[in-house]
Amino acid sequence: MKLDGKVVVAQGGGPTAVINQSLVGVVLESRKFEQVSKVYGAINGVAGIVNEDFLDLTQETTHNLEQVAVTPSSALFSTRDKPDVKYCKEIFNVLKAHDVRYFFYIGGNDSADTVRIVNEQAEQSDYEFRAIHIPKTIDNDLMVNDHTPGYGSAAKFVAQAFIGLNLDNRALPGVHIGVIMGRNAGFLTAASSIAQKYPDDGPHLIYLPERPFNVEQYLSDVKRIYEKYGRCLIAVSEGIVNEKGEPIALGLTKNVEKDAHGNAILSGTGALGDLLANLVKEKLNIKRVRSDTFGYLQRSFFGCVSDVDQHEAREVGEKAAQFAIWHNIDGSITIHRTGDYSVDYRITPLGQVAAKTKLMPDEFISKEGTNVTTAFKSYLRPLLGSDLHSAHRLRAPRAPKILRAEDQE
Amino acid sequence: MKLDGKVVVAQGGGPTAVINQSLVGVVLESRKFEQVSKVYGAINGVAGIVNEDFLDLTQETTHNLEQVAVTPSSALFSTRDKPDVKYCKEIFNVLKAHDVRYFFYIGGNDSADTVRIVNEQAEQSDYEFRAIHIPKTIDNDLMVNDHTPGYGSAAKFVAQAFIGLNLDNRALPGVHIGVIMGRNAGFLTAASSIAQKYPDDGPHLIYLPERPFNVEQYLSDVKRIYEKYGRCLIAVSEGIVNEKGEPIALGLTKNVEKDAHGNAILSGTGALGDLLANLVKEKLNIKRVRSDTFGYLQRSFFGCVSDVDQHEAREVGEKAAQFAIWHNIDGSITIHRTGDYSVDYRITPLGQVAAKTKLMPDEFISKEGTNVTTAFKSYLRPLLGSDLHSAHRLRAPRAPKILRAEDQE
CATH class of the missing domain: 3.40.50.460 (Phosphofructokinase domain)
Structure with a gap:
């Protein structure tokens, strides 16, 4: 079954050096699917949805998206808003009005909880759509994940x-x-x-x-x-x-x-x-x-970016689009270490990640x-990443003392 | 006239990301001259001279010196000591005892003043030697210089x-x-x-x-x-x-x-x-x-080093050795901008740089x-340097509002 409609992507919480990689991963991958009519970016996270502040990223050049991907901080800006039920109802009015069927929210455990609540509201209101949390946090404190984009x-x-x-x-x-x-x-x-x-x-x-x-x-x-x-x-x-x-x-x-x-x-x-x-x-x-x-x-x-972190941040964005649009699954994208060093990406029920802290x-x-x-x-x-060098010391021998010869070590 | 004897190099004041480039420039260039019997590095600046704490850098490998050159901070450590006349007399006792004829001090305007006083003492005591100040400071506040290594x-x-x-x-x-x-x-x-x-x-x-x-x-x-x-x-x-x-x-x-x-x-x-x-x-x-x-x-x-800064820091060290050992001149190495962008190095009387601040x-x-x-x-x-990139923004158009169509910008 193909679910036709728009995509909305947003960024929440504290910015990181690679959060725009995930944004660009979602945008470029989503634009490949014929069932996606438009890819919107909500400005200032969930606040932008309520205010209908959307950029039409379908009209962004691929080249500029790649330039933005290597720019740190949140290109769509961020928010610290924590939606309650009333806030979520406003979100749905907007999503329905714009025929949005895919919602991607890049953020930490608080943002994952926002996605979870938004998704519950969607189910309650019988509105068919996919809500995906994409991991991001320098704190590296998301459950299930081996580590999170931004941390590296x-x-x-x-x-x-x-x-x-x-x-x-x-x-x-x-x-x-x-x-x-x-x-x-x-x-x-x-x-x-x-x-x-x-x-x-x-x-x-x-x-x-x-x-x-x-x-x-x-x-x-x-x-x-x-x-x-x-x-x-x-x-x-x-x-x-x-x-x-x-x-x-x-x-x-x-x-x-x-x-x-x-x-x-x-x-x-x-x-x-x-x-x-x-x-x-x-x-x-x-x-x-x-x-x-x-x-x-x-x-x-x-x-000062880790290339490994950059690549993974891009991939969680791409995988989010694939899980939601190809496979019609909700959840949180998680990173799993499979070797030394290799990773795989899975989709995990939101409740396992949302509002929890890994120590x-x-x-x-x-x-x-x-x-x-x-x-x-x-x-x-x-x-x-691949280019962290280490510090080096002089290893030359001590020269003999002359005046303080008796102090000689 | 060839002045035979040892070289002493030291680092003073606050460390920078490229101060070891200047150290390595002095060491590698000095080691080429037949009149130089040994190249010593004083540990902890002028304090190391008084205490005869020298590393014999003639016995350091070229490869390790190159590794140290790209390591930030002062590989010979530093000092905040400000030598007075008594301190300087102790310095001379050590310099004479070790047959040191070339003294290179890498530092800011306070270090330049130390070199100036040391040099005055040398002249007064009829001890033939060359004292050179090599510029270094992140503050970029040395007179005569267009700019100083460490600043970039x-x-x-x-x-x-x-x-x-x-x-x-x-x-x-x-x-x-x-x-x-x-x-x-x-x-x-x-x-x-x-x-x-x-x-x-x-x-x-x-x-x-x-x-x-x-x-x-x-x-x-x-x-x-x-x-x-x-x-x-x-x-x-x-x-x-x-x-x-x-x-x-x-x-x-x-x-x-x-x-x-x-x-x-x-x-x-x-x-x-x-x-x-x-x-x-x-x-x-x-x-x-x-x-x-x-x-x-x-x-x-x-x-996070500027390659231009790295190259210049290396060159002020090399030029210092050349001015002192080839040309038998005392002074402070200064950087002069000759084009957009090119520089040349000169040797300037110590009194024009020492203990003064450029605003x-x-x-x-x-x-x-x-x-x-x-x-x-x-x-x-x-x-x-050559690899400072700039930030990029999304330039996609705003999507039309539906529910708040009257708010349309």
Whole structure:
């Protein structure tokens, strides 16, 4: 059975460096099917559907679509709107009026939940259409998926930043703290571990949201590393929590800002980094302490993309169109690792992905909780793409001392 | 006349992405001269000379030197030490004892001043040797030079970050502030202007240390832009000052930390960005306001290097060895633009470069002081290298509305 009608594609949540690859995958693949009359792009996610703000992407050139594909962030813009039942009824009025039969929403677990609710409404109102969630998140926290498009490129940014910070920290020693995005899952923070090439390389301490953060333990960890190496490089997730599960960052903000999904905003301020730096200065009496909050740079930096991530982001878009238009199936596109390294794409019932969060499994976190395991690094490496180089050191021998010959090592 | 003896090369000040190119340029070129008995690298800058901490780089492989050349940060490590006369006497005792006749110091204007003082001491003590300063600084603030090695790569990082932030800010509108390094000179902050491709692209406001920062004017600027575009992207130098010339950032810190050169530490905290963000939240009542402090990422990020910057950094090292060893001249290597785009290298008396700061000329700053001119962009573009791409937008037409046909634009 061929379901004739229009396609609507939209992008939700935080942008990534490769989310436009998925958009272009949907558009180019959908345009091949004769039952698709038009391919519309909704501007600002679900908000654009309600407002009938559509671009007619059937009239976009293939060449420009390819140029947009390699541009980071969401070309159709985004939204943090979380549709309720009333909102969904408005969505349907618009979808019916425009004869839309295929809806593709590229986003994270909140966006997957939106697709799920929209699809339920469609079933209740006996309107025949396919709703597909296409995975996207730098947090890498979607269930069922081995990993998610957007993560590889953000992880490459974090890895490259820490390779640089580690070298900087060796050249001018002190304590350096890098604060990385990730509300509940530590995957992105853990990518800093790629900088650990030589045995004394940092990050020496990695604090993840999966393990409670204790201030006394933190100070004792930093003291131990600093005494051993004369320096200490630290990777911290913005989402670290205390023993009660309360985010450390929230204790620093007077008026906690929340998004429409009820998630507290942890990014966009340097407060957590400054707190952790000041603790070291004051309690350990170490002078040179710096913190860097990676902020929004890590999710849409231009020119630091993993080619593997790019290819997969394109393919989840293409597969979404194929599953929906050829096979008439609803669901969430999921990525499954089939080899070292190869993947396959499946379609998974929305309820298995929507509004759930995947955390780092125990086998990826070291026993003491402040580093990752080799298993994690093996998992991560292929996702960073083909062109991540590593840092090199001088290996020349020491020259003999003359005036201080007695100090000779 | 051939001056026989050893070479010492060292790196000072903040690391850059290409400072090891200059190191390798000096080492490979020096090793070709028969009058050079050994090439030593001093560990931790001038501190390494005093402590006789030398690597014998004559015994380093050419291949590993090439690998180190493409690694960011200072492979010989760095120092913030500012030698006084006593310190310089210790340096000479070591230099004489080791028969060092050529001293190359890669660094900024403070390092140039160190070379100048060291050289004066040499003349006073009738010790025949050549002292050469090799330029390096992401701030681009060295006199005589058209620009300095390290700037192009840091500028490319800032440009790529702002291309991404501009797209991110379009996708999820609000006010976004990026804080960039640069104590006195705004060159690095000004590199954010490369993101201005389409007429409504940000950064919409660029605040440089060359123009006084006034809080009332800032709020009025932001309000105007936000009302026009529904968003506002801002680039701010960490070194912005009030009408009295006092850094805004210093008013935020209880105990101002200074380096050995008497420069206050402005980096390593998110306080300035947070202050500017809170002002907008509180005074303009705009909800979505974020700040990112680029911090140490911009100076030694791995994998974001300008090839032009790389080549020039290599050449200033090579030319330094040639001027000193072939021509027996002291001085500072300077870069001069000879075409669009070509450069030549000269040797300039140390006093013309040492301890002086070049600021952005008036013709690079727009009349209202919150943007750059076309002249600046023409100056900057070749320094960013050959592979900086630009962002692309969808250009498809709007689809006609059906339910809201009366809203049709």
